[in-house]
Amino acid sequence: MPAELRPNREVEVKVQVKNSGADTYLTLAAVDEGICQLTDYSVPDPFTFFYGQRRLSLSSHDLYGLLLPEVEGMTTQSTPGGDRDFLDGVRKQNLNPVSLRRVKPVSLWSGIVSPNPSGEAIVKLALPQFNGTLRLMAVAFDGQRFGSAEGKTIVRDPxxxxxxxxxxxxxxxxxxxxxxxxxxxxxxxxxxxxxxxxxxxxxxxxxxxxxxxxxxxxxxxxxxxxxxxxxxxxxxxxxxxxxxxxxxxxxxxxxRPPVAVTHEISSGSITQKEPLTFNIKDRWLPGTATYTLALSPFPTVELAGGLEYLLTYPHGCLEQTTSKLFPLLYFDQLLSAVEGGTFTGNADYYVTEGIEKIEAMQLRDGSFAYWPGGNNSNEW
Missing domain, CATH: 2.60.40.10 (Immunoglobulins)
Known part of the structure; x- marks a missing residue:
């Protein structure tokens, strides 16, 4: 094995198997030494696998999980503060939709290779763009005989x-x-x-x-x-x-996009003689757009998008929570228009949740903090 290799090239690694036979096979892996250290990985040792000590193969089970009632998760995307969103859905919406891999790990494997009658095998590896240390690990087997070896080499350009x-x-x-x-x-x-x-x-x-x-x-x-x-x-x-x-x-x-996640709501009426066409602008980043279609014989369906936005509004200061609750006192009947959407229950659930949230912001003197967890009140 050469002491130093160059990246972006195909290299040949010679593997010699002692006392090989007709049914001898081997594999060769080349992995970034940094990955091996981070994962505490070592070359596979067949002796330890076949002859090592084994723990008692028993697994225990209990029914305690069936004794407690199920606790449903939160059904809204409301957050305790303007920048403290903790729900996965809200977090994913604010991630950068342009994904790429800044660090491309180096992990090469030869597959199963059969050496020649003298026990020698030449393995070709295509080294990618990489500067660092590679750990080469070989494992050979022949029936009930087996063995392994490892070595390190440096990959770099002058x-x-x-x-x-x-x-x-x-x-x-x-x-x-x-x-x-x-x-x-x-x-x-x-x-x-x-x-x-x-x-x-x-x-x-x-x-x-x-x-x-x-x-x-x-x-x-x-x-x-x-x-x-x-x-x-x-x-x-x-x-x-x-x-x-x-x-x-x-x-x-x-x-990345210059703006955060954007929601667009369109509505209309359709009859047998008058079809309805939505001209959705082709300005979304490919692979990031999600579309939902709601149909209802009632005209209230036109308010479904606005109601859904109201219920899933992602910020929750005192003023925002209060403004969100007042319309819900009158829109209980509109929940049927968005049935099967991203939330369940009725308006009473959301009103009760909002009131409890406001109560949690009340201070000892009776006033209210502007944000959850705050200690200072604002008389306005």
């Missing part, structure tokens, strides 16, 4: 790039990307660093930077960029050349 991109940007954001360049070629030289981008983003500084580095020296270059209009993934490619060596690195950055 020129190492370390960019620092933000986690996300919004449209029209200006941001700076520092890029550290390390010269591991063993001699001083002049190195050219270039940044190119794909997507709605503009490079406001020069795309090419020249750095003079000594042996084992590192310097940082800075690029100024501006995000454009739109949403999605921004892709960047960094290239550095010098002393006969070349290194490339690709990164992705999320360009």
């Amino acid at each position: 020129l190492v790039l370390t960019p620092t991109f933000p986690r996300f940007v919004a449209p029209q954001d200006r941001f700076t990307v520092p890029v550290a360049v390390f010269n591991g070629t063993g001699q001083a030289g002049e190195f050219k660093l270039r940044l190119s981008a794909e997507g709605p983003v503009t490079l406001e500084s020069e795309p090419l930077v020249t750095l003079k580095l000594g042996a084992e020296e590192e310097k940082i270059a800075y690029f100024q960029l501006k995000a454009g209009q739109g949403m999605g993934k921004l892709r960047f490619r960094l290239q550095v050349e010098g002393n006969g060596e070349k290194c490339e690195l690709e990164e992705e950055l999320a360009l």
Whole structure:
């Protein structure tokens, strides 16, 4: 096994199995050493698996869980404060819908390989973009015979790039990307660093930077960029050349929507002679839109969307809770229009819950705090 490998290449790893036979098979795994340390993973040991001590294989069960009544979860998305939402639905609505993997783990597996008659096998591994230590773990078996071995190797380029991109940007954001360049070629030289981008983003500084580095020296270059209009993934490619060596690195950055989650409600009437068409604008981020259609012979269905928004309003200060409760005193009959939606029960449930929430905000002197958990009252 070579002591050092380079990324973005296909490498061959030689595995030698002693005393192999016709039915000998092996597997080889190459995993980032950081992942192995975080998960406390070690090479599979067949001896421990087959001959290790076993705990008593008994499992216990009880009926205590059946003795207590079921406690239903909260049926509203109301939160105790403006920025303290704890319900999963509210949290997911406010997550960045542009998802990407900033760190791509390296975990390669050869599958089952049969060595040649001399017990030798050549395993090809396609190394991705990676700089670090790989742990190689081999396990071989032949009938009732088995064994394992492991080793470590370093994967790196003579020129190492370390960019620092933000986690996300919004449209029209200006941001700076520092890029550290390390010269591991063993001699001083002049190195050219270039940044190119794909997507709605503009490079406001020069795309090419020249750095003079000594042996084992590192310097940082800075690029100024501006995000454009739109949403999605921004892709960047960094290239550095010098002393006969070349290194490339690709990164992705999320360009998030400029606004939070948006709800749009449309309603109308339909007859046999007059069809109804909803012109839903194609301005939603693909994969994030959810549509709900409600039909009812009663005209109150037109208020269903407004009622649902009223019941699931995500903030809960004193004024907001009070404003939310007053309409519910008169809209009990409208719940039938949204039956089967995101909530159950009747208006009495929501009114009672709101009153209890207001009572919880009352202070010792009889006044009310503006937010749950507050100690100061506001006479307005």
